Amino acid sequence: MKPYQQIAIDECGEPLVPIPTEHFAFEMPHPYQKLGAPYHNSKADSPYYLRQGVVDSLIAAKTELQQNYKNWKILIFDAYRPVEVQQFMVDYTFNQIARAQGCEFPVPEDKCQVIIEHVYQFWAVPTMDRATPPPHSTGAALDVTLVDENNRLIDMGSAIDEISERSYPNYFGSSNEPQKQEYHRRRQILKDAMIAAGFQQHPNEWWHFCLGDQMWAWLTNQNNSGIQVIARYGRY
Template identity: 90%
Template sequence: MKPYHQISIDECGEPLVPIPTEHFAFQIPHPYQELGAPYHNSKADSPYYLRQGVVDSLIAAQTELQQNYPTWKILIFDAYRPVEVQQFMVDYTFNQIALAQGCEFPVSEDQRQVIIEHVYQFWAVPSLDRAMPPPHSTGAALDVTLVDENNRLIDMGSAIDEISERSYPDYFGKSKEPQKQEYHRHRKILKDAMIAAGFQQHPNEWWHFCLGDQMWAWLTNQNNSGSQFMARYGRY
């Protein structure tokens, strides 16, 4: 159980809608679909869906970004993720780590426990319990980065989904090296645009932002002492 699962959900019933292609860049082909993730069982025909209110705020974040960087765009790496896809990616990540560590299959119970704990530091549990939905399965969480006018990725210092401390948003914040300072500056540009539009950032992932789900409510309450926000988006 994650700390944000203590937050109650008062589902508002907002629909999932496609993210408008004219405003953003997209990761195409989608990396999880390429791996065979089962989106064909989903209520949306692609990963690029969010709740209507989240899309509206994402457009506001793009507008905010272009106040200072008029030729840059937010790139959508991932958005709506059914629980089945969450399970697929947890299993895939588990197997990749096991292979990298030279484990023999089937993995022993002791090894399995160590690896799965590592996986769950960065991937939400693919729970079917409606009180504890994976953030992406609510349609209120998304993974994003930035691209320039030539659709080239802005270097953030680590890849999306990297399972390491380099994924922490402020990992490069105290570095004296010019290149690492630049990574931190890029991450801050992204964060500032998203926060200005009402999003919250995952504490361990520079790319993950949310609005209206349990994590968002929990982080909002943490950042504003005395606040008692509830989640308005549950599992879709």
């Protein structure tokens, strides 16, 4: 169990709604659908859904960003993710790592344990337990990056979903190299816009932000010595 999963959930019942296309750019086709992830049983007809309050805050983040970077947009890479899709992506990532390491299939038990622990540093456990839902399965977490006025991706120094230390938000923060300093500056621009709108950032992933779920509550409480908050969004 990860520390944030100990946070209590008081589900507010807010609906999932589509992310408005006029405000944002989108990764198309959706990266996990392209791999064959099973969205067909989803409660939403697209991965690009979030809870209503999260969408409202995302629009506020877009406004914040465009105060200083008028022609930039937030690109939505992923949003609502059913547990079945979480399981699919955990399995897919496991297999990718195993192949990259030259493992034979089925992977030996000792090697299997090492790989799955590595996977779970970045992917939440795809459990159906309502007390510990994967963040994306709540409709309160999303993966985002930035695009410029021509809808070209702004290079952040590593790809979304890259399983390496380069994915840590401040990985380039102490570098003296100009290009790496620029990567850090761009990540900070994204973070500042999202934090200003009430989101929290995943400690290990520069692209992952959340609002109202267990991780958000845990991170909020880490930075607040006063009243402790709980989650308002559970598994949808």
